[in-house]
Amino acid sequence: MSVSISTPKQSGIIYPESDGQPIAENTVQFRWIVTIKEGLDSLFRDRADVFVAGDLFWYPVEGNPKIRVAPDTMIVLGRPRGDRRSYLQWEEGGIPPQVVFEVLSPGNRTWEMEQKLLFYEEHGVEEYYLYDPELVELSGWQRVGSELREIPRIDGWISPLLQIRFDMSPPELKILRPDGRRFLTFAELEQEVDQLAHDRDQIAHDRDQIAHELDEARQRAERLAARLRELGIDPEA
Numbered sequence: 545m546s547v548s549i550s551t552p553k554q555s556g557i558i559y560p561e562s563d564g565q566p567i568a569e570n571t572v573q574f575r576w577i578v579t580i581k582e583g584l585d586s587l588f589r590d591r592a593d594v595f596v597a598g599d600l601f602w603y604p605v606e607g608n609p610k611i612r613v614a615p616d617t618m619i620v621l622g623r624p625r626g627d628r629r630s631y632l633q634w635e636e637g638g639i640p641p642q643v644v645f646e647v648l649s650p651g652n653r654t655w656e657m658e659q660k661l662l663f664y665e666e667h668g669v670e671e672y673y674l675y676d677p678e679l680v681e682l683s684g685w686q687r688v689g690s691e692l693r694e695i696p697r698i699d700g701w702i703s704p705l706l707q708i709r710f711d712m713s714p715p716e717l718k719i720l721r722p723d724g725r726r727f728l729t730f731a732e733l734e735q736e737v738d739q740l741a742h743d744r745d746q747i748a749h750d751r752d753q754i755a756h757e758l759d760e761a762r763q764r765a766e767r768l769a770a771r772l773r774e775l776g777i778d779p780e781a
Contacts (some may be wrong), residue, residue: 547632558609559609559612560601560609561629562599563614566779567598569649572677572678573647573649575729577616578730580617581617583719584596584706587721588619591625593621593624594621594626595619596625597620597631598616598617599614599615599628600618602631602640603721604633604667604668605633606632613660613664615646616644617639618641618644619641623636623639628780635675641669642705643670644669644673645672645673645675647676647677648677648678658680667703669687669692671685671687671703671704672692677716680712680716682698682699682710682712683698684696684698686704689768699712699713708720710748
């Protein structure tokens, strides 16, 4: 989270930007939070009207800083990209995050997650996804009218708003882009880039080798043609 603690507004009301709590309780939870956030950021990198944030306080009600939550990842369609110290909904055209993700840790309590579900339901979230990396369990809710209703079969589900697909085949959750590519960690991305660079170098090497062999073949053909001419034979015949 931001190192700043609060931002005073003209009204004199302070909307805190940090609660002093860590983003994650363990490396697995943190890895998944970063993977989901960065994967969505990459997915919408060509869209100037999609805001993606991780662990950012969202204040839906002006004048009441106690009503707030910091989703592990939230996506707002229809708002510009860019940095924010917090998401003040009344300064964002009144648009709430339409999709939120939470990644469970052992310290999360059932009542706490139930309160978050009610919060998201009350304040306009369209899709809510909750992943437990320890148990490899994914739950999802979709808005129907004024309610967030649980998605009965999440394996293979395609998000209506994001067009990403959830694959629960072992050993862990896979989030797939519309083109079928999987959300990757930074280390996996680096490995993929390294492999692409290696493949590029191999292709260049093979191309040079083929060019060399073709040149040698051309030289052999020229020597043979010259020898045939010495013997009075027309190579073209």
